[in-house]
């Protein structure tokens with residue numbers, strides 16, 4: 489087994505504490521996203537979209553966030569792709585952003 493356990497960065501710029509969090513999750517996202525836009529992240533609006541199919545088998549893929557506001561996040565995909573068929577079955581998903589800035 490290849491050992492990559494030493495690939496780990498120490499983050500010293502800021503800390504995440506309860507007191508430093510915005511009350512609104514969207515405002516918090518905006519703060520992190522603004523930081524990501526100013527950093528060297530290649531596609532800061534890329535996010536991992538997770539869905540499950542009718543057998544509750546999960547799948548994930550990368551999509552691009554196009555719009556967001558206090559009502560939520562907007563992204564686009566082809567309905568005939570796998571994520572489209574799983575979405576028709578269950579109108580729920582989870583997204584993850586990797587806004588890891590240098």
Ligand SMILES: Cc1cc2nc3c(=O)[nH]c(=O)nc-3n(C[C@H](O)[C@H](O)[C@H](O)COP(=O)(O)O)c2cc1C
Nearest residue numbers: 531534548549550551552564565566569570571572
């Ligand atoms: C950086 C990046 C951005 C992508 N953005 C989208 C997108 O906005 N919409 C989309 O349908 N596929 C997007 N894709 C392709 C998907 O990740 C995926 O491969 C494809 O949509 C098929 O997924 P599925 O078979 O799970 O439906 C993107 C891929 C990459 C690498």
